[in-house]
Amino acid sequence: MKVYLDNGTTTPVAREVLDAMLPYFTERFGHPIFVYSLGQEAADAVERSQAMIARTVNAKSGEITFTSSATEANDLAIRGVAYANRKRGDHVITTKIENPSVLRVCEELEKEGFRVDYLPVDSQGFVGLKELEKTITERTILVSIAHVSDEIGTIEPIEQIGKLLREQKNRIYFHVNAAAAYARVPIDVERMGIDLMSLSAHKIHGPKGVGALYLRENTPIEPISHGYISLFTLKPGTENVPGIVGFGRAAEFAFNGFEKHVWNMRKLRDKLMAGIEERVPHILLHGPRGDKRSPANVNYSFKGVEGESVLLHLDLNGISVATGSACSTRKLEPSHVLTAIGVKPEVAHGAMRFTLSRYNTTEEIDYVLEVVPRVIENLRKISPVKPEEL
């Protein structure tokens, strides 16, 4: 049996999404900035995707700019706002558990003379509102916080953070990386006070190579790349029309029956968690339980074993998952997120992340619950590290 449980990394393109995209590679290939009908047909398609995505987060169509990825959207949002507001301030606040596509950009800003504070989080990954409030200064121009931790599934109190930022004397722009949240938790940019938000198509059964930036009207921002004009002033270059069409269609399918999809993922998540806790001793859950956890995320450390070995054994059994182990990355350091929530490195090396999509089934989870305990038991038998001592 093949079970894909790494949907937090990427997802397969849904068949109906691919079908919607295909004509835009061939017969409807026009460049959307041109007035002839082929161009206008492409421009209409891009606008339909804009409108569709805007509707899913309570934004206006024109507030959606397509990018090549959520990574690019994060870069554009953070650097674009920082540069445009430099006269007013030079202070940016983010957290220690952000995706590298946020952290690396913030580090670049520091090299350019900006000051960045990286907020700590508690043992479940939550950002403290008091901590945030204390960190705000008169020079603060931007706060960037992920809605959902892609690694441990923590749903941050975005609405309260947005409210807190609105209460400040100076205008502080609020950027939210929602790549792991989109189509998993409800998002409303108005209610939540979000000014900028990054989204990704390939995490919701759309194609790779397409992201989007929600940008609230009248938010000062500078483009960070320059070149050939496009439909989007912030993002020069010919639009990836088939990809954008695919993103719009993926959003449509994800939000058509959103509550049912979420209910289904949460049911499978809880089944997987209960099963692991019942069948495998010496484990540690990362992130919160219940409603404050993404319905799509399960993350446990299996003590006394190393994550890459678990990952490869599961792969040999047809199951794809991710690990926080250092050995599986190019850096050979344990996950910065697990370190930030206080997980000891020897325990972090055995962290396994299972991420669901609306296509997973009960049978798949049953199979995973049959394989995982066996793999862990076998690896513990050959490990010199005693799990009960960690």
Next chain:
Amino acid sequence: MPVEFTERSLLKYTQKVIELFRNPKNIGEMENPTVTTVEGDPQCGDMFKMYLKIEGDKITDAKFLSFGCAANIATGSMTTEMIKGKTVDDAGKISIKEIADGLGGLPGLKMHCAVLAYKTLKKAIQEYKQGKSGGDQTSSKGS
């Protein structure tokens, strides 16, 4: 700033590594080993324990336990296979390169896993030799 190109081969395992990871050789604890040596640290993500049975300066059996990745487990299998039947001195001459070559090569990033098995072997041999010259249980047993 020069750009560092990422090589796919940095993380790609050979068939031989996967095979030895799947069906490791000489893995498990050993009863009454002549030498038991541990290297590495679970904090760093890998730890390696090696058991050697040595009779008349010849390694008659070698086993290991691993808290580590596939490269670590495969390297342990390869190293223990290579030293079985060798004299202690010959086993001490085995190089890291020979171990990695036996696996059909290791991804660049995983060479430190090969180093760990190698270091454990070196330490085990050193401890055995020290024990012998220091008049330990081996010689006292004989008296």
